[in-house]
Structure formats: C-alpha cells, structure tokens
Amino acid sequence: MNTELTGVVVTFLITVLLAFPLGRYIARVFRGDRTITDFMNPVERFIFRISGIDPTKRMNWKEFLKAMLTINMLWFVYAFFLLLFQDKLPLNPDGNPGQTPDLAFNTAISFLVNCDLQHYSGESGATYLTQLFVMNFLMFVSAATGIAALVGVLNGLKEKTTNNLGNFWSIFTKTITRLLLPLSIVVALLLVFNGTPASFDGKDTITTLQGDTVQVSRGPAAGMIAIKHIGTNGGGWFGANSAHPLENPNYFTNMVELVAQMIIPIAMIFALGFYINRRKFAYVIFGVMTIGMLCLLIPTINWEVNGSPAIAQLGVAQPTGAMEGKEVRFGPASSGFWSIVTTIISTGSVNSMHDSSMPLSGMMQMLGMMINAFYGGCGVGILNYLIYVIIAVFIAGLMVGRTPEFMGHKVEAREVKIAAIVTLFSAFLLKAGVALAAYFVAHHPEAAWAVRPGNWLNNPGYHGFSEMLYEFTSANANNGSGFEGLGDNNIFWNLSTGIVLILSRFIPIIGPIAIVGLLANKKFIPESPGTLRTDSVTFGMMTFAVIIIINALSFFPALTLGPIAEYFSM
Amino acid sequence: MKKYILPALKLTVVMIVLLALVYPALIAAVGKAAPGAGKGETVVVNGKVVGYALIGQKFTDDKYFQGRPSAVDYNAAGSAGSNKGPSNPDYLKVVQERIDSFLVHNPGVKKEEIPAELVTASGSGLDPDLSPAAAKIQVKRIAAIRKLDEAKLTALVEQHIQKPFLGLMGPAKVNVLKLNVALDKLP
Structure with missing residues (x-):
C-alpha cells in the first residue's frame, strides 16, 4: 500500500x-459517575450559581426545548450586532x-446553527474580535446545543416511562467543560506547535526572496x-479554510484535524x-x-487519485492525481x-477546493450531506439517524x-408523521431553494444585487x-x-440560505425531541418473541435500505442535472 | 419563555468570558513557546526575513524553482483556489497556456513529463510545496541559466525532500522557498 492510502x-x-x-467517558459524564474531569465540579457549580440555575431541576420535552431555543435566540441577536x-x-x-446587514444575518445564523457557510473571507470580512467573540464562541455553544439535544433524547x-429529559442548562454546560473545551485545548496546542499562529499580531509585511512586497494575514487562529x-x-x-498552510501546516x-x-x-x-x-444497538x-x-x-478516492480525464487529454502527466484545488502536502x-x-x-471545513473535484466526487x-446521518454532526447526526430508524420501524412493522x-x-x-415531515421537508427546502436560484439565473440575470445572477456561477453548464x-x-x-466559485455574498444567497439554515437546524432537532418526548410518556411494553428487534443486523440493513431509498427518490433527478450530466459530457 | 431568558443571558455572559477570552488567551500564552512564538515561523537570510516557512511565494524568475500556479497570485493577505470545475472549457484553455509556457521556458522537457501540479492552481493559492518530481523537472532550466552542474542541482533537491510523515503516511514534498534559499547559497 502506498504512503497516501496508509x-x-x-x-x-x-x-x-x-x-x-x-x-x-461521555456516558459516565452524563450519568454523573466519577470521571477524571471531576476537578471541573467547582467551576460548574460556580457557573450555575452566578447564572441562577438549578442544575438538578428536571425538564419535560417542552421545557427542554424552550430553554434551548431561548438561549439560541439570544446568541443570534448578540452575534448579528x-x-x-x-x-x-x-x-x-x-x-x-x-458586515452588511444581509451578510451579518447569514453569518450569525450560519455559525449559530453549527453550519458555517462563509459568504466572507476570514482575512478581510471579519475582525479578530468577531472571529473570537462570534465565530469561535458560537462554534462551542452550537456544538454543545446539538450534543445536549441528543443527551436529552437519550434520557x-x-x-x-418518563417525562424527564434532564436539565438542558446542566447538560449544555457539562458538554463544554467536560468535552469540548478540554479536547479543543489539546488540538489547539498540537496545531500551534506545528506552525499555526495563535498571537494577536495583525498582518505582517515582508519582502520575498525575489523582491516582491507581500502582506501575510495571521491572528489567534489555532484555538x-x-x-x-x-x-x-x-x-x-482564513478564506481557504484547512487548505491554507497556516490553518493546516x-x-x-x-x-x-x-x-x-x-x-x-x-x-x-x-x-x-x-x-x-443497549450496546448492540450502538454497534x-x-x-x-x-x-x-x-x-x-472508496470511489471518491479512486477518482481523485486517477486524475482528471480532461487534463489527461492535454497530454501532461498526473502522478499525483487531480491537483486543481489541492495542496501538495x-x-x-x-x-x-x-x-x-x-x-x-x-x-x-475543506483541505481542497470541492468545486474542482471530479464530477462524481462532487456528487458523493x-x-x-443529503443523507446527513453517516456519523453526522455533533449530536445531531444520531438524531437524524433516529428519524430514519422511526421510518424503518414503521415500514418494517407494516411488512x-x-x-x-x-x-x-x-x-x-x-x-411517524413527525418523522415523515422532518425528512420530506428537508428535501423540499433544498430543491425549492435550488429551483428559485436557477430561475433567477435563467430569467433575471441582470437583477440589481451585489452580485448579479448572471455572474453567480464560476463555471458554465452542468x-x-x-x-x-x-x-x-x-x-x-x-x-x-x-463549491466556492459561487458568487454568494449578495442578498439572495444570504437571505435564502439563512432561512434554509435555521429551518433545517431546528426542525430536525425539535422533531426527534418531540418524538422521544411522546414515546417516553407511553406505557412500557416488555420485549416478547413477537417484538421487532431494532438491534439486529437485519434491522440495520433495513435502515440502510430506507436511507438509500428516501435519498435516491428525493435527490437523484437533481443530481442527474448536475454532476452526473457533467461526468458523461467529459 | 420569560423564566428562561434570565438564566440564558447570564449563562451566555459566563460562556463568553470562558470561551472567547480565557480560551484564546491561554492558547496564545502557551503558543509563545512554539517555534515562531505563535506568530508564524519565518525564514531568515543574512539577518533579513524573506518569507514565512509555510506560506508559498511567487517565483517568476527562471533562475529559481517555481511553485504552483496561484489563484490569488501568492498574495497572502487573502487565500483561495481557482474553483474551476474539471470540465470548464475556459479553464482548460488556461491550463493549455501554462503547458505551452512551461515548454518554452524549459527546453528539452517533453510535455508528457510535466506533472499536472505545475499547471494547476493549488487549493489555498499559497501552497509552499512541490512534489519531488515537479522540482526535479526544473533542474535542467536552472542549471543552464546558473551555469551549474545538473547533478549538483539534483542532489540539492534530493537533500530538500521532506519524507512522508514518519516515513509512512502522506506524500513526499519539497519546500520551494527553502530550496531557493539554498540555491542562492550555492557557490
């Protein structure tokens, strides 16, 4: 095996x-068992005391959601201004x-919902203050929100039979003090000692070996x-994300990373x-x-390593595969x-430019993202998967x-209705948005926005x-x-993706919490030989099939118009 | 909602202090012990800073090893890739021009020997590295201009190859700036 695959x-x-x-360890933390991070106990008690929070107060699913949504709303207002x-x-x-109001709206929502679409470049569109007090801050709390939602569901x-999902404030705080902060400190230090900047110094101006004058952006980036x-x-x-040599040396x-x-x-x-x-269920x-x-x-790596057929036609060698948009290291x-x-x-985050990936890699x-449940984001990945599980349980039950x-x-x-709405609404949002954008490109290319629809696309055709x-x-x-070639810093993209972001974050969180809140209230039925076991391999395959079928039906036509058509045209 | 606003507000303030003040300050403080003191490691020649070790820079002069094409022209106040799709005809025209230009500047090199990385833009626009093959293919040109022995130059490139991580993982590479600094020092 070569060194790259190794x-x-x-x-x-x-x-x-x-x-x-x-x-x-995570299970022990939320169960309240003894762990090696118990030295954080006094810190947490201090946080609860000055925030006026009683961490032992139980919350039912509605109270849990109210607490979560209230604090998220506060963060949005804070970040926007x-x-x-x-x-x-x-x-x-x-x-x-x-930032312009529409860009600030998009950026605030985007970081609030753990998405981080960036319609600006870090070097020129944000300051050290907003990078730390908005982006960096929201990165912690949005991840903690997702994990807290999952822990609530697991409770x-x-x-x-219970109506207690635990205390949102307590789960949220512990997620930060016991999980996110310690791990981040370790990773940040590994980065700093490999060359990522961490100091508050601004841009540096240097004269290169060849004699050009160049400015180099820096800043407290490692954390x-x-x-x-x-x-x-x-x-x-930085704008180039983890392809940037200071962000990923x-x-x-x-x-x-x-x-x-x-x-x-x-x-x-x-x-x-x-x-x-239920360990078997987890495995x-x-x-x-x-x-x-x-x-x-596997197919994606294969396509990228084999290189671009269009470049091959120009007659040069591709010993290191498709290199447009990629870094040598x-x-x-x-x-x-x-x-x-x-x-x-x-x-x-990216370490190569996805816009320049091979067509079918782009499809993968x-x-x-369409499936969004193969591991998935902090906490929310499993919530998305549970939605598929509910649908699989329903279909299997019918069968x-x-x-x-x-x-x-x-x-x-x-x-089942909630699960179906969550799934279908996501497909609807996605496709309606694309349809609207395509309409403006085709019929109103001269609309007077910061970037005219006629200039949105960095590449022609499919x-x-x-x-x-x-x-x-x-x-x-x-x-x-x-696909960062898209001219997305204008009112259409900032508003439309902003709205999609907020709906597609909170509906898939509210949905599972409501489902579990409702389920947990019902009478417990002990397992019998007639029970459909959800921790069997067969049921795993069933869930996999449900995932494939739902997503193929929802998205195959759209994918055909884009990456698949491009693949066959090359 | 009302009974949640006050605790939410207070908790937010505490978290801002912890996550936006204490955390970055801690990393910055420890970072002072890192190479380059957490400000980015520089390359110094004769007491003068000529660049950052990790940031690629523009070499247009034929007497230097040249890095990869850059969508931001190696302006490190920003960073970006070209974001050109693989089937874009304008993009393929640009690549063709780069190939033609490379052949003019490197007489004796055949087209099928040119590694694609020398005619395609990097992801960041600031890629500091080349693969060993992409450095070696420029040896002939530089040797002719600098009137140096080709074998000597090839040896210099060999010396500057950074092996895969632990010798096992990832690609081998050559830092273009460091190679050029060493090149200038050759007698």
Whole structure:
C-alpha cells in the first residue's frame, strides 16, 4: 500500500480507537459517575450559581426545548450586532469593514446553527474580535446545543416511562467543560506547535526572496481551528479554510484535524450504547454508518487519485492525481478522504477546493450531506439517524403486520408523521431553494444585487448548476462547505440560505425531541418473541435500505442535472 | 419563555468570558513557546526575513524553482483556489497556456513529463510545496541559466525532500522557498 492510502487508513483507525473510550467517558459524564474531569465540579457549580440555575431541576420535552431555543435566540441577536458593527469595535488590527446587514444575518445564523457557510473571507470580512467573540464562541455553544439535544433524547429512551429529559442548562454546560473545551485545548496546542499562529499580531509585511512586497494575514487562529473540528463546525479562520498552510501546516496536522472532526460523532454512537445500556444497538448503528461512509469514500478516492480525464487529454502527466484545488502536502487520497468525511459529518471545513473535484466526487460529497446521518454532526447526526430508524420501524412493522415498536414503546401515527415531515421537508427546502436560484439565473440575470445572477456561477453548464445545488445542499445539511466559485455574498444567497439554515437546524432537532418526548410518556411494553428487534443486523440493513431509498427518490433527478450530466459530457 | 431568558443571558455572559477570552488567551500564552512564538515561523537570510516557512511565494524568475500556479497570485493577505470545475472549457484553455509556457521556458522537457501540479492552481493559492518530481523537472532550466552542474542541482533537491510523515503516511514534498534559499547559497 502506498504512503497516501496508509495515511487514510491509519487516520480512520486511530479515530475509532480513541472514540471508543471517549464514548464510555461521555456516558459516565452524563450519568454523573466519577470521571477524571471531576476537578471541573467547582467551576460548574460556580457557573450555575452566578447564572441562577438549578442544575438538578428536571425538564419535560417542552421545557427542554424552550430553554434551548431561548438561549439560541439570544446568541443570534448578540452575534448579528457584533458582526454589523465590527469595524467600530476593538481588536481590528487589519482595519476590516463591518458586515452588511444581509451578510451579518447569514453569518450569525450560519455559525449559530453549527453550519458555517462563509459568504466572507476570514482575512478581510471579519475582525479578530468577531472571529473570537462570534465565530469561535458560537462554534462551542452550537456544538454543545446539538450534543445536549441528543443527551436529552437519550434520557427519554433510557427510562421505561418518563417525562424527564434532564436539565438542558446542566447538560449544555457539562458538554463544554467536560468535552469540548478540554479536547479543543489539546488540538489547539498540537496545531500551534506545528506552525499555526495563535498571537494577536495583525498582518505582517515582508519582502520575498525575489523582491516582491507581500502582506501575510495571521491572528489567534489555532484555538478556533481546534473547535471548528472538535465541534464539527467547519468555519475557517482564513478564506481557504484547512487548505491554507497556516490553518493546516503539514500532514500530521491534517491527520489531527481529521481525527478531531470525526471523534465526537463516532464517540457519541458508543456513548449512546453505554448510556442507555443497549450496546448492540450502538454497534449496529456504527456498522451501518461505516458501510455508508465507505460506499461514498472508496470511489471518491479512486477518482481523485486517477486524475482528471480532461487534463489527461492535454497530454501532461498526473502522478499525483487531480491537483486543481489541492495542496501538495496532502495529496489526492487524503484530500478525497477529507472531502467525504467533512460532508458526511457536517463539518464543512475543506483541505481542497470541492468545486474542482471530479464530477462524481462532487456528487458523493453532496450525497453525504443529503443523507446527513453517516456519523453526522455533533449530536445531531444520531438524531437524524433516529428519524430514519422511526421510518424503518414503521415500514418494517407494516411488512410483518404488527404495531411498530421502538425501545419498548408503541410508535403510532403522530410519531411517524413527525418523522415523515422532518425528512420530506428537508428535501423540499433544498430543491425549492435550488429551483428559485436557477430561475433567477435563467430569467433575471441582470437583477440589481451585489452580485448579479448572471455572474453567480464560476463555471458554465452542468457544473454551474452543481454550484447552486451544492450551496443549498450544504445549507440544508448545516454543513458549511461550498463549491466556492459561487458568487454568494449578495442578498439572495444570504437571505435564502439563512432561512434554509435555521429551518433545517431546528426542525430536525425539535422533531426527534418531540418524538422521544411522546414515546417516553407511553406505557412500557416488555420485549416478547413477537417484538421487532431494532438491534439486529437485519434491522440495520433495513435502515440502510430506507436511507438509500428516501435519498435516491428525493435527490437523484437533481443530481442527474448536475454532476452526473457533467461526468458523461467529459 | 420569560423564566428562561434570565438564566440564558447570564449563562451566555459566563460562556463568553470562558470561551472567547480565557480560551484564546491561554492558547496564545502557551503558543509563545512554539517555534515562531505563535506568530508564524519565518525564514531568515543574512539577518533579513524573506518569507514565512509555510506560506508559498511567487517565483517568476527562471533562475529559481517555481511553485504552483496561484489563484490569488501568492498574495497572502487573502487565500483561495481557482474553483474551476474539471470540465470548464475556459479553464482548460488556461491550463493549455501554462503547458505551452512551461515548454518554452524549459527546453528539452517533453510535455508528457510535466506533472499536472505545475499547471494547476493549488487549493489555498499559497501552497509552499512541490512534489519531488515537479522540482526535479526544473533542474535542467536552472542549471543552464546558473551555469551549474545538473547533478549538483539534483542532489540539492534530493537533500530538500521532506519524507512522508514518519516515513509512512502522506506524500513526499519539497519546500520551494527553502530550496531557493539554498540555491542562492550555492557557490
């Protein structure tokens, strides 16, 4: 095996090996058992005391949601105004301007919902203050929101019959103090000692060896880059994200950042098994998700390593594969690996430019986001998967002619309706957005927006359509990566993706919490020989089939117009 | 909603202090012990800073090893890739022009020997590296201009090859700036 493939395999194995004990640790933290981070106890007590929070107060699913949505709303208002007036606030050594209202709206929402679409470039569109107090801050709290939502759901599944999902404030705070902050500190230090800047110095001006004068952007980037991966956020300090040599200096940091973005989503699966004491259920989920990832990953690496057929026709050699938009220090295998990891896991950071990926690699990236449940983002990946599980339970129940059950509770019309709405609404949002964008490009290319629709697309033909499809797919999956050729900093894209972002974040969180809130209230039915077992391999395959069928039916036509058509035209 | 606003507000303030003040300050403080003191590691020649070790820079002069094409012209106040799709005809025209230009500047090199990375733009526009093959293919040109022995130059490139991580993982590479600094020092 060559060194590039070895790098990919080793990175994945290290992640799983670390994720298993981390999962056990996460379960212990939320169960309230003794852990090695108990030295944080006084800090947490202090936080609760000055915030006037009683961490032992139980919350039912409605109270849980109210607490979560209230604090999220506050963060949005706070972030919006900071971005709007960033030019007048301190810590702006490069003298960058304030964001326009539509851009500030998009940026605030985007970071609030753990997506990090960036319609600006970090070097010129944000200040050190907003990078730290808005982006970096929201990266922590949005990841913690997702994890808290999942833990709430697990609390509902853990007990036979309960209306207690736990205390949102307490789960949220512990997620930060016990999980996100310690891991981020470790990753940030690894980055700093490999060359990522961390100081508050502004741009430097240098004269190059050849005699040109060049400015070099810097800043306290390491901490943000750490949480951008640990929290599966993905927003870069620099415009080029983790392709930037200061954001991702070498192959080692590349591995660190890959492990960092995969570790919590995978650990949460194991944590689920330990926490609700259904380990086999967790291993089946892990198996299904891993097989799903491999189905997307293996062909992508193959295409990228083999290089571009169009470049091959020009007669040059491609010993290092398709290199447009890629960095030499990562190579095509690790770039292909990253492009799939970051799209299945809703991170959305990039170490190569996805716009320049081979056509079908681009399709795999989009499929990763459309499915959005092969590992998935911090906490929310499993919530998305549970929606598929509910649908699979329902269909399987119909097939064998029994009332569907999940975790000892009857699944009835109300729960199935919620699951169906969550799934279908997401497909609707995505496609309606793309349709609207395509309409403006085709019929109103001269509309007087900051970027005219006629100039939105950086590439003609099928690939241009893919750029729009990718943008809404990314917004809808709360992913944040992009086909960045798209001219997206204008009122249409800022508003439309902003609205999609907020709906596609909170509906898939509210849905599962409501479902579990309703389920947990019902009478517990002990398992009998007639129960459909949800922790069997057969049921895993059933869920996998449901995932494939739903997504193929929803998205295949759109994919045909973009990447598939481009592939056949080359 | 009302009974949630006050705790939410207070918790937010506490978290801002912890996550936006204490956390970055801690990393910056420890970063002072890192190479380059957390400001980015520089390359110094004769007491003068000529660049950042990790940031690629523009070499247009034929007497230097040249890095990859850049969508931002190596202006490190920004960063970006070209974002050109693989089937874009205008883009393929640009690549063709780069190939033609490379052949003019490197007499004796055959088209099928040119590694694609030398005619395609990097992801960041600031790629500091080349693969060993992409550096070696420029040896003939530089040797002719600088009137140096080709074998000596090839040896210099070999010396500057950074092996895969732990010798096992990832690609081998050559840092273009460091190679050129060493090239200038050759007698």
